[in-house]
Amino acid sequence: MLEGINRVGMHEWEVPVGYVPGMRVAGRFFLSESLAKTLEPGAVRQLANVATLPGILNHALAMPDIHWGYGFPIGGVAAFSVEKGVISPGGVGFDINCGVRLLSTPLLHKDVSGRRDLIDELFRTVPTGVGAKSSLKVSSQSLDGMMIKGARWAVSEGYGVERDLMRCEEGGYMKTADTRSVSAKAKQRGIPQGGTLGSGNHFLEIQEVREIFDPDAARAFGLSLGQVCCMIHCGSRGLGHQVCTDHLKILESATKKYHITIPDRQLACAPVTSPEGKAYFGAMAASANYAWANRQIISHTARQVLSKIFGIGYEEMPLVYDVAHNVAKIEEHTLDGKGVEVCVHRKGATRAFGPGTRDLPGDLMSIGQPVIIPGSMGTSSYVLHGTRLAMDRTFGSTCHGAGRIMSRTQAKKSLNGREIIANLLKEGIIVRAHSENAIADEAPGVYKPSDEVVNVVHEVGISRLVARLSPLGVIKG
Amino acid sequence: MSFEEIPHTADVKIHASAPTLEELFSETFKALMQVMYGTSRHGGTTRVIRLESTDTESLLADFLSEVLFVSEVEGLVFSGAGIRINGLFLVAELDGEPFDPARHSGGTEVKGISYSGLDILHDANGYMLDIIFDV
Numbered sequence: 001m002l003e004g005i006n007r008v009g010m011h012e013w014e015v016p017v018g019y020v021p022g023m024r025v026a027g028r029f030f031l032s033e034s035l036a037k038t039l040e041p042g043a044v045r046q047l048a049n050v051a052t053l054p055g056i057l058n059h060a061l062a063m064p065d066i067h068w069g070y071g072f073p074i075g076g077v078a079a080f081s082v083e084k085g086v087i088s089p090g091g092v093g094f095d096i097n098c099g100v101r102l103l104s105t106p107l108l109h110k111d112v113s114g115r116r117d118l119i120d121e122l123f124r125t126v127p128t129g130v131g132a133k134s135s136l137k138v139s140s141q142s143l144d145g146m147m148i149k150g151a152r153w154a155v156s157e158g159y160g161v162e163r164d165l166m167r168c169e170e171g172g173y174m175k176t177a178d179t180r181s182v183s184a185k186a187k188q189r190g191i192p193q194g195g196t197l198g199s200g201n202h203f204l205e206i207q208e209v210r211e212i213f214d215p216d217a218a219r220a221f222g223l224s225l226g227q228v229c230c231m232i233h234c235g236s237r238g239l240g241h242q243v244c245t246d247h248l249k250i251l252e253s254a255t256k257k258y259h260i261t262i263p264d265r266q267l268a269c270a271p272v273t274s275p276e277g278k279a280y281f282g283a284m285a286a287s288a289n290y291a292w293a294n295r296q297i298i299s300h301t302a303r304q305v306l307s308k309i310f311g312i313g314y315e316e317m318p319l320v321y322d323v324a325h326n327v328a329k330i331e332e333h334t335l336d337g338k339g340v341e342v343c344v345h346r347k348g349a350t351r352a353f354g355p356g357t358r359d360l361p362g363d364l365m366s367i368g369q370p371v372i373i374p375g376s377m378g379t380s381s382y383v384l385h386g387t388r389l390a391m392d393r394t395f396g397s398t399c400h401g402a403g404r405i406m407s408r409t410q411a412k413k414s415l416n417g418r419e420i421i422a423n424l425l426k427e428g429i430i431v432r433a434h435s436e437n438a439i440a441d442e443a444p445g446v447y448k449p450s451d452e453v454v455n456v457v458h459e460v461g462i463s464r465l466v467a468r469l470s471p472l473g474v475i476k477g
Numbered sequence: 478m479s480f481e482e483i484p485h486t487a488d489v490k491i492h493a494s495a496p497t498l499e500e501l502f503s504e505t506f507k508a509l510m511q512v513m514y515g516t517s518r519h520g521g522t523t524r525v526i527r528l529e530s531t532d533t534e535s536l537l538a539d540f541l542s543e544v545l546f547v548s549e550v551e552g553l554v555f556s557g558a559g560i561r562i563n564g565l566f567l568v569a570e571l572d573g574e575p576f577d578p579a580r581h582s583g584g585t586e587v588k589g590i591s592y593s594g595l596d597i598l599h600d601a602n603g604y605m606l607d608i609i610f611d612v
Contacts, residue, residue, distance in 0.1 A: 040486065069487050070593035070609055094589035094611045130513060130586050131552065131576045188550050199586040200612050238549050241588040245542045248592070249535075265534075265592035407484035408585075408612075434582040437515075441585065477586070 055085020065403030088269035091345030098235030150289030154296035178282020189238030199477025352386035
């Protein structure tokens with residue numbers, strides 16, 4: 001482990017106050033000893049930097065997928081007092097509500113194995129990659145609908161069913177959206193991109209449930225061994241990117257105006273209750289809602305394709321759950337035995353509410369919230385459930401994915417896109433992407449092994465394993 | 478005058494150097510376009526960007542953010558830029574072409590220009606910087 005970091009538990013480490021000047025609280029992160037070898041000093045410094053921000057509560061936290069980002073580390077979680085604390089775009093990221101959802105189907109492995117026609121049809125109908133435009137005609141009125149009502153707007157337009165909304169974090173939209181704080185430029189970028197997947201680590205996968213760890217939770221989530229599912233990973237596209245860019249600029253002046261000292265410009269922030277803080281929060285919520293609408297539209301396309309090819313009904317493909325990975329929320333948490341409203345930032349982290357928490361649908365109340373952890377291309381994805389321990393320790397949060405360990409430059413040098421496609425095909429995984437570069441960039445070897453990451457959160461107990469899914473087909477940008 | 482991609486686990490990190498500040502901006506701009514659209518980029522269509530900022534690093538970040546915006550909403554891929562900087566004012570004439578899926582799909586979408594670690598340095602050889610593009 002890096003110098004200056006103390007072990008405080010089996011998989012828990014502390015970055016003490018004083019690691020960087022001005023820390024108000026200690027940093028805490030969860031990591032196994034074998035994953036500790038991949039820990040970057042830059043990521044720890046970023047975690048320590050978060051601990052310098054005003055109003056931070058308990059600890060600056062990071063999940064076992066911690067890696068070097070900008071502002072907050074990826075995998076970072078921090079909660080701030082609403083009265084005395086700050087909100088920062090650096091704790092959310094450019095891709096606001098980058099998130100993931102899982103649809104189940106009545107199909108089995110034998111139905112879809114080797115079906116290139118399915119992957120080709122998904123690749124043809126879901127716009128992916130750089131420069132992809134949507135075939136949807138989004139009017140400015142529809143855009144407002146997407147930003148205000150998120151997935152609910154999409155369902156009301158026919159892109160889904162009412163039950164989908166009960167299976168989304170926040171019911172598919174944050175109620176605090178403020179479209180006036182979204183610039184004309186952001187709206188201009190949002191119009192042509194409704195229903196597009198994007199590029200980078202975004203994907204749509206056809207997967208099979210390969211392992212069940214918790215039969216009761218799996219049953220409650222509608223998952224069974226051998227079942228085929230569809231996972232969608234994408235975010236708020238150019239609209240969210242522009243909102244982050246615009247508000248970073250505004251908050252940079254606000255940081256000076258409110259005399260806040262920050263160790264990194266990317267941590268520009270403002271008091272949660274200030275006009276600038278509220279404007280960012282409202283614009284961020286609008287972007288998060290756009291992302292929920294986006295995933296809902298892509299789900300509709302995927303359901304139509306599956307329905308057409310396999311003759312199954314739309315309603316036979318229920319949504320298991322939809323979670324956000326990059327977001328800030330006002331949530332109630334218990335601190336020193338009292339319920340307090342706090343502003344939780346999750347930057348590459350997933351909400352993992354435990355049993356009995358508000359916002360969970362009635363039939364999942366005794367189990368906890370489904371947590372969906374996408375793997376990288378060719379590796380397993382996982383479904384977990386939230387726990388009471390997460391409510392006590394991490395403001396109801398857990399990891400979000402595998403976490404990169406190899407840079408893109410190194411990936412391109414050492415891995416050849418064509419070979420990766422051939423190797424994955426040998427394992428029965430069909431891959432479609434616009435470029436071989438994109439495949440080398442996101443190949444399995446560039447990420448931490450996802451099973452090691454989820455094992456840490458499982459063993460720590462901030463979420464518990466329910467099921468493992470393996471890819472059968474992937475479409476990427 | 479050059480730019481190169483240097484290893485960064487999560488994002489794209491570029492090191493650029495040039496004898497003048499204008500050329501440094503131009504190199505960083507070319508790096509951004511190469512990351513997004515690959516190396517086969519031509520000219521023919523021009524766009525002008527004018528902006529003002531509070532310091533040189535912000536001027537660069539604002540310029541590149543504006544390039545991302547214009548490129549995305551107009552569907553244009555740029556190959557070069559003529560840049561003039563006067564204090565904290567910038568005028569850039571961008572030369573590019575419409576997005577062509579056959580030649581321009583090999584790259585990665587850049588979501589934003591990061592201020593983390595962005596510091597423009599100046600020595601006897603000219604200017605240099607490291608910049609992170611969030612992808």
